[in-house]
Amino acid sequence: MELKNTVDLMLGTDFKDRFKAEYYQLDNRIAGLQRMLKGYKEGTLEFTPNCSYEILCAQLIYMKFYRDILEARAEIENIEL
Template sequence: MATYRQAELKDTVSLMCSDDYKERFKAEYAQVAVRYQKLKAMLDKWDTGKLNFTPTCPRGVYNFQIRAMADYIASLEARAAIEDIEL
């Protein structure tokens, strides 16, 4: 996974509203990267017993979600390379 500067979802609003599909693509990538990083941080805390709440979903659901997100990020990175979009 490429290293993308740590952003917040609010930082992507102007890119999502752009008429330029490459800018919208960058926003899409940033959004999924932020969500992935936050979910990964939660799962890391869960694994180390430092999570401050009890999840309602089984761990397997979260594992499926984080794998799907990682695959989605990899797909976007492949597209970016092909379409010459600098992430």
């Protein structure tokens, strides 16, 4: 799901909708960072990052860990992602 498609969920009053938006936004950002890291490693980025590959890789690890926590919580709270 694209970020722009999460706006209505994020602005909703139902916490489950906001939770889903948070999850989808995080998942989208993980995918983008993975693409960037691939380009970084291959030397195909159209820009030069200020951060090292290692820092960005650590960020990805923690983002994935956060996603895992959201998935566990969704299961506990019966939120279908």
